[in-house]
Amino acid sequence: STSVTYSPSSSSYSKVSSFSHSPNGSPHSMSVAPVDSGGIRSHYRFSPILYNNSNYKDDCITDVKSLDTFLRNEEEKQHRVQLGSSDSSSPSSSPTFWNYSRSMADHAQILRKFQYQLACRSQAPSAHKDEADLSSKQAAEEVWARVTMNRQLLDHMDSWTAKFRNWINDTILVPLVEEMESVSTQLRRMGCPELQIGEASISSLKQAALVKAPLIPTLNALVPYLDLTPNQEYLVERIRELSQGGCMSSFRWNGGGDFKGRKWDTDLPTDSSILMHVFCTYLDSRLPPHPKYPDGKTFTSQHFIQTPDKPGTRTSNENVFCIYQSSINPPHYELIYECHVYSLPKGRNNMFHTLLMFLYIIKTKESGMLG
Template sequence: MNASLNSSLLQRTIDLQYENKKRSYSLKWSMINGFLFVVFVYDLSCKCPNYTSAFHYAEYALATVLGISLIQHGYQLFKRSPPLAITPRQRDLLGVGDADTSFRIIEQQSLSSHSISPDVSSLSASLSPRWRRNADAGSRSASASPPEPPRADTTPDCFISDYSELDHYLKQYEERSILESSLNVSTSSPTPMPPPHYQLATLDIESKLEDSGANDRSGLSGAPQVWWRLQLDPQRLTDWNLNLRLWLHVTILERLVREMAAVDEALSRIGLHDVKLGHVSVERLRQSAKTVGCGSLAAVLPFLEAFPDQKYLVQRIKELAVGGCLSNYKWNGGGSDYDDNKPTDAEIVLHLLATYLDGQLPDVGRKAFTEGHISSAPSPPPRGAGALSIHKVTSRPPHYVLALEDDTIEVCRGRNNLLHTILLLIAACARRTPPALHRVHLGPAGLNMLWIIS
């Protein structure tokens, strides 16, 4: 029912905005048609009454068409639907401007639960991630129970948006439950159900070490202090995780898959039908790039040369690019044919990120980011002023830490270990003045990575 009502309100909003667009279109063409109509009428009024040519008949025809068109556009200008009543919150959700006369704004405080139209009230409930008060604890059949006693709380439905309102509501609910219990006992009504127990969801960073199979919490990996240290709010960690996944998908995976398809097509077009990405070795691809001078193949090669199993790597990259936001990501595994001899998804994602940044950073080295900001055990992570790197501690299962100057910063083990370590790397770069990596700004004019933690 709610979905149908929401769809109806959204459809009405789309219709009204479409009418406004048609009205603007009609106003423009009414002015053009009116001007041309006046020109033709004026010219016809000045012609000799006893002289008529084929040109004048054409003017009569055009003037008639313009007049009819002018009437149609004028009718569209004066045709208006009644304004739609919405709340300020719904105005923001629907993207309605303040000057739009097709919508009538009603203050939320003046609305009662029975005066709101079904379309408007249900839209707020479905689009707003807030808790809503429920005036009735449950429904009872009129034929099976005596008349209900008067309600202790007759306030209209409203939204709970912060902790103070939640505490206030819980106190009211408890008082109302006690009152209803006493009234039910006096009227010999069935014992009411106990009030629901409200409990706030825990943060991802405080969750169990999922998928890691380890119980070691040494260093309090993933503790909020880690994030506050880099001026990050741990309450927003889930949003940043999603933003990073989206950035990796759109910026790297989606483009890489598109370029690989273009390379296969280019190789086939020049007659190298046996040379396909994922079917031949990297050395064969490198020789083909030198022979035919395929620039796209030379750009794709760095993403493929880190792992010997080309068939699995190419197939897994395509699988990770499906669905958006790394929905197929398995931090300590891979595709259906994965085994311990193949790279995990965490290793593949880190390699793709490092290779992409190698191509974006200035040529201070052969691989600026990989050589300067990626390290792996048993080699120790870089130390000292300005040191910043993602250090791989173990490969099976993959576990990464951030080496920041003389400190080692750990986040939670398991599925989000690599992603959260990358977030720490971005936050560490964002603290610099200006926020940059090898003189390349992290903002929209450079790598466009600041929005991930904004």
């Protein structure tokens, strides 16, 4: 017979060949006797086993690897037994933890070791939303295909949109908020507290811009950004909110923010209208003056049309290259170029994608120039 000894302290095996026969004279008896008294392995001692058939080799532990696997399995079984019965106050003798005959009190000793939290319901998108997104993407691809043959362009659209939102925020909104604060401070110092930005009417600000232009030259440049709605308090507060967070996280394409404790309603401009207005006003300030547009709205007069006005009423149809707002609530924008209308899918990105297409055409088809 062969005796295999395992020592936990050294994690090694020693094999001793004694060739002692069993009492019945069988040459195939095997004794496995761990020498240590601690640990799970000390509980297993196998008396000689007789194999009287030709398949005995399949049942024998013939090497160190199979012995170690067997002992590990037995350790795991014993561990489950201890969890299920030995140390708990449970009256049940079941060796498994998930014993349906037990009460919650039986598991108190184990459960008190853990802290449990309520799981949140998964917000998985519905099949209808997936279908709508797919349909919207396909519609956008068809519109862009009329402008460029580059099918991979749409793969960058999400990145372009995020960068464009950041650009509007950093280039227009944040400096605009800073300038509003600066002008209000200067007006207070001049003894005109009634002319605070966001409190005074747009007509009062226009008058002040004419009178105090030598003292506050930036006021004249600031007023066009505010000339969108009579409700100056809401407009200024909403511009401040949109400028926070870096990427206009509070933007709502078909709505706006709360005002004096009430929800946004259609008597107030949408966020899309506010952003389109400040974008056009910014480009008005960047383009050189044009004698045909003495009000200074060089870009807006040529490249932005809002319903109920119709494209072609300002210039001949052949020369129209503009962004057309065909709907106010909910806002929807279309691009008109060379007698063709490009209507990108409706929704929260319609304005951004229309502006991106406008800029893309300027870069690729108009040599990067307007006019």
